[in-house]
């Protein structure tokens with residue numbers, strides 16, 4: 301299976317503090333890694349490094365195509381949900397259904413509740429054709445149905461040969477390798 305993400309000897313410094321040092325990490329097709337650790341330990345920073353939004357102080361990050369779900373919706377707040385998602389992909393129907401958003405497709409993004417917005421973010425990631433999904437606290441705001449849908453989405457993505465790296469304080473469904481950052 302080919303590698304979708306590789307960290308080689310990565311050191312991350314933020315706000316003058318070294319968060320982690322000389323980190324090696326590899327995610328191959330079909331692999332899922334659950335990142336945990338206390339507040340401020342660097343989980344989001346690691347995801348941002350993986351996404352190419354943050355530069356490593358040292359070391360190399362090698363990646364293919366990535367989609368990031370974090371606190372930024374990355375959807376036009378004034379547009380109806382389906383149109384806003386269409387900015388990212390020509391094929392959004394499957395993702396809309398997978399996250400149970402069909403009855404909200406005509407609702408402007410700015411009116412979505414917290415959990416609905418998380419579902420929309422996950423639909424954006426699912427609609428992308430990125431092989432690597434980076435999920436920052438994907439359980440935030442999700443109800444039980446939303447969590448089930450997330451689990452199913454992840455399982456299908458892994459089955460198709462994708463990979464997922466998720467930072468979460470809560471438990472994630474399915475089979476995940478674990479990595480814990482320390483404070």
Ligand SMILES: Nc1ncnc2c1ncn2[C@@H]1O[C@H](COP(=O)(O)OP(=O)(O)OP(=O)(O)O)[C@@H](O)[C@H]1O
Nearest residue numbers: 314315316319337338339340341342343344345346
């Ligand atoms: N833009 C920034 N400039 C300086 N320091 C930052 C910046 N963003 C984050 N940090 C610091 O980096 C450290 C790690 O933050 P990060 O968000 O990666 O942690 P986290 O493990 O995701 O935390 P949480 O569990 O609270 O989400 C924190 O001490 C934070 O203050």
